[in-house]
Amino acid sequence: MTIIEKIFKNHSKDKIEVGKTIWLDIDVRTARDFGGAQVVKNLLENYDENYIEDAKKTFFTFDCNAPANTIGYANNQQVCRKFARRHGIRLYDVDAGIGSHVLMEEGIIHAGLTAVGTDSHYNIVGAVGAFGQGMGDVDIAFIFKTGKTWFDVPPTIKVNFIGIPEEKWTAKDLALFTVKNLKGHVLGKAIEFYGDVIDSLSLDGRITLASMVTEMGGIIGFIPPSKEVINWMEIVSNKKIKPIYADKDANYEKEMDIDVASLEPMVALPGNPANVKPVRELQDTKVDSVFIGSCTNGRFEDMKMAADILKGKKVHDGVMLKIVPSTRKVWEKMLKSGIAEQLFEAGAIISNAGCGGCAAGQIGMTGEEEVQVSTANRNFKGKQGLGNTYLASPATAAMSALNGYIGGW
Amino acid sequence: MDNGNKLFKIKGKAWKIEREGKLIDDIDTDMIYHNKYLHIVDKKEMARYAFSNLDGWKNFPELADSDGILIVGENFGCGSSRQHAVDCFISLGIKAIIGKSFGAIYKRNAINSGLAIFECRDIDKADIRTGDEIEIDIKTGNILKNGKRVARAKPMSKIQLDIYKAGNLFEYAKKMEKSFMP
Numbered sequence A: 001m002t003i004i005e006k007i008f009k010n011h012s013k014d015k016i017e018v019g020k021t022i023w024l025d026i027d028v029r030t031a032r033d034f035g036g037a038q039v040v041k042n043l044l045e046n047y048d049e050n051y052i053e054d055a056k057k058t059f060f061t062f063d064c065n066a067p068a069n070t071i072g073y074a075n076n077q078q079v080c081r082k083f084a085r086r087h088g089i090r091l092y093d094v095d096a097g098i099g100s101h102v103l104m105e106e107g108i109i110h111a112g113l114t115a116v117g118t119d120s121h122y123n124i125v126g127a128v129g130a131f132g133q134g135m136g137d138v139d140i141a142f143i144f145k146t147g148k149t150w151f152d153v154p155p156t157i158k159v160n161f162i163g164i165p166e167e168k169w170t171a172k173d174l175a176l177f178t179v180k181n182l183k184g185h186v187l188g189k190a191i192e193f194y195g196d197v198i199d200s201l202s203l204d205g206r207i208t209l210a211s212m213v214t215e216m217g218g219i220i221g222f223i224p225p226s227k228e229v230i231n232w233m234e235i236v237s238n239k240k241i242k243p244i245y246a247d248k249d250a251n252y253e254k255e256m257d258i259d260v261a262s263l264e265p266m267v268a269l270p271g272n273p274a275n276v277k278p279v280r281e282l283q284d285t286k287v288d289s290v291f292i293g294s295c296t297n298g299r300f301e302d303m304k305m306a307a308d309i310l311k312g313k314k315v316h317d318g319v320m321l322k323i324v325p326s327t328r329k330v331w332e333k334m335l336k337s338g339i340a341e342q343l344f345e346a347g348a349i350i351s352n353a354g355c356g357g358c359a360a361g362q363i364g365m366t367g368e369e370e371v372q373v374s375t376a377n378r379n380f381k382g383k384q385g386l387g388n389t390y391l392a393s394p395a396t397a398a399m400s401a402l403n404g405y406i407g408g409w
Numbered sequence B: 001m002d003n004g005n006k007l008f009k010i011k012g013k014a015w016k017i018e019r020e021g022k023l024i025d026d027i028d029t030d031m032i033y034h035n036k037y038l039h040i041v042d043k044k045e046m047a048r049y050a051f052s053n054l055d056g057w058k059n060f061p062e063l064a065d066s067d068g069i070l071i072v073g074e075n076f077g078c079g080s081s082r083q084h085a086v087d088c089f090i091s092l093g094i095k096a097i098i099g100k101s102f103g104a105i106y107k108r109n110a111i112n113s114g115l116a117i118f119e120c121r122d123i124d125k126a127d128i129r130t131g132d133e134i135e136i137d138i139k140t141g142n143i144l145k146n147g148k149r150v151a152r153a154k155p156m157s158k159i160q161l162d163i164y165k166a167g168n169l170f171e172y173a174k175k176m177e178k179s180f181m182p
């Protein structure tokens, strides 16, 4: 069986067969400030009582608009707070950071579990070998109430990365390159990633790759946990972790090889995360602003990558550099390790933890024709304002901030 | 409410969501329902913002007041998990969406809200124009115009059909056996 099939088998009474609909038990059920108020509304409108099957497995996490900068969001957050208090649900408030990251850091989501949230990047938890899925507020309300959901067992595609790139590559370049290669091939499918390049990825790098499976169109991308990742999970969860790996004779719908030996820094052009080109082809694109953060690249390693480039230097005249750590823990580490100071001295604006520039215009939108380099995962038109957003790694973003042009390697 | 007897045929007026004569691919949820209206919780109000960020289609809510069947391209509804992007169409009176393919979350959201959604790989080749009256047989997936089949979509899965018949996921849950519910 493949990883998803094995996890499903542990969480369902139904027979696991590709294409079949099963009822799936959900270990971790979450809603955030985006969608959360709707979840509450659905529950109140549709049921009389017993809204929550198990409060210990249910969480609210505020990250989209934190702290709220519109009355609408402020109200929605307050609706969730009141509901959470009344029903004994744990709530991670506006100070905590991106929900999926926070729950991994807290050891609440780990290998082998099933987790859902009102966040289309919940499949990011494939980074630690858990099954995760973003869902709408109807789905999530139903899961809060019942602890279960229906799910069509997807086929799995096995992706083998061949070779190890020589230099200057980051997990984000790998992720962008993979989006380019897999887009159109994995819609509605689970993915398992293998290869030397995968084994070499740190936890933060795994998060980057897993976070972009949504842009590939996949249901989830599993990265089989390494020793290092298992150790980390055991420390944060204070539990013995038994990751799920695929059987030797697992049935894949397809195997695909992606040659990464010549991987180089990549960027996705405005409007489409799959329209990926090498950075060197875009070197004369002038940059107005740079955003480093999001669930894709808001980890400590990402911040350090940027700081190493910017240390002792100044961002280019007229370029805005906006930085948002993904969680309060990342922020803390930046503060204590001196990285925050390095970035500050280089001219960065550093905001509180959360989705920041990736959602709802926190820490600034782009104006018409503004060129932004962002480490987020999406650059659809209108997402971050009226400007043109290029997706890139923290290293490319930092280089762009320094040079005033994309890349500048 | 039991919709068990709801007709197994959906009739409506086709709206091909196209640009330069071609169905638009990769319409994401921000183009369907822009994030600046996300704080709205009243479903009726959401109708006003359907396709509010899709070039060439921003006035869609005024054009299509009821009874529409959307015909869309590849990967429709990719992007965020917002339910608004489904609810805005329901409020507008859209009866069904036929697409070449859908974003996974979008498809679930539509099914759970009781909006009929059909996958049809060749829908772009079918002899259908905007304004045509068409009919979908939800059991067979046949798409008919003037009583003649012009395309065939994947029929609804069992769970999809059950939820659709119940009205939405919540109504469906109420009908399910006690053994399942806590």
Ligand code: SF4
Pocket (backbone or CB within 6 Å): A063, A064, A098, A119, A120, A121, A294, A295, A296, A354, A355, A356, A358, A359, A376, A377
């Ligand atoms: S950072 Fe962006 S993509 Fe990630 S969870 Fe937040 S809003 Fe979604």
